[in-house]
């Protein structure tokens with residue numbers, strides 16, 4: 001049994017292309033161009049090697065891990081490839097210890113695929129940013145046309161499936177700060193999303209995120225604070241991951257996902273050619289930021305070799321910010337310095353607070369003051385600020 | 391860096407109804423639906439024998 005960092009999540013890039021063309025995509029619109037050299041789909045011999053390596057890793061670590069099919073658009077692998085991979089994985093892994101999920105834009109979902117996912121206990125999370133006018137800001141196809149109707153068709157199929165309860169894991173939305181958070185929230189609730197999550201748009205200190213006027217401005221923090229208010233005011237809320245992580249960390253609990261809190265996460269990505277890489281969000285920093293120095297590949301290298309390597313340990317340590325500003329920050333235990341990609345500048349590398357620092361502060365301060373006003377002062381790990389009323 | 395970080399209380403209070411929690415929060419009259427669930431999770435995480443398995447909550451990843 002291996003000691004050290006364990007695998008939490010493995011992202012399988014079953015397809016390295018996407019059938020739509022989101023303006024904010026860190027894979028195809030960022031500085032990294034490596035995807036051009038990747039095979040478009042995972043080949044059968046790589047699929048087989050991935051399954052073998054995951055089984056091998058499961059035998060070597062105590063904790064389970066999540067397996068997420070990702071892309072590009074993972075459904076571009078096609079029914080036969082997905083069926084062969086998912087049936088093989090599910091025959092070796094229990095649902096309890098090794099959840100399998102797919103993150104999809106929803107446009108290629110079919111009844112046949114959903115039956116396969118039900119059979120292999122594979123849950124589906126759909127990317128959608130809100131109602132059409134909000135979704136169309138960023139999520140267009142390669143001809144510049146709206147993808148909203150196609151995604152909604154996929155969600156309708158999901159929602160009407162007999163196994164909907166299991167299959168529909170939730171929605172993932174990229175924040176469009178110009179959009180009204182109340183309209184987005186209501187839309188996702190009416191959609192029947194069983195859980196929501198909201199992501200920041202890519203950006204760093206060289207390139208400010210869209211909709212953010214300057215480092216000190218708080219457009220995203222205000223947007224999320226408003227979502228938090230809507231969430232706390234909702235008599236029948238569904239879990240919102242970014243809000244839940246923030247609230248739990250304020251109360252001394254743990255986060256569930258990287259980007260909040262101070263726990264390291266063991267995340268590996270496997271490309272369509274079998275190459276093993278770091279968290280692909282790092283690609284938004286510079287070309288090749290997610291590559292290990294060694295060209296590790298599932299066909300030749302075990303995941304435990306990668307997890308035990310000094311390079312992996314250094315990469316996992318990036319969750320803890322280098323910046324002295326963050327290290328001295330009273331909100332560090334909750335914020336965690338945000339995801340590393342947002343800390344990047346050409347001049348100082350990752351040795352900066354997050355480009356979203358003021359947004360994190362605004363949202364966390366807002367959460368703290370709301371929890372304080374709800375009678376939870378004694379449970380808070382950070383004192384409420386007198387100048388931040390809910 | 392206005393205020394120091396303090397250690398979390400080892401015992402969370404029973405779930406508070408959202409009294410005085412802002413104009414938008416209705417009076418649920420029962421435990422708060424979000425906070426009840428999250429405080430229960432935090433309590434479970436703090437149990438010495440708790441092996442909190444976060445893998446089950448990670449479907450919402452990526453884009």
Ligand code: SF4
Nearest residue numbers: 326329335337354357
């Ligand atoms: S990014 Fe900002 S809020 Fe977060 S830990 Fe660093 S200084 Fe604190």
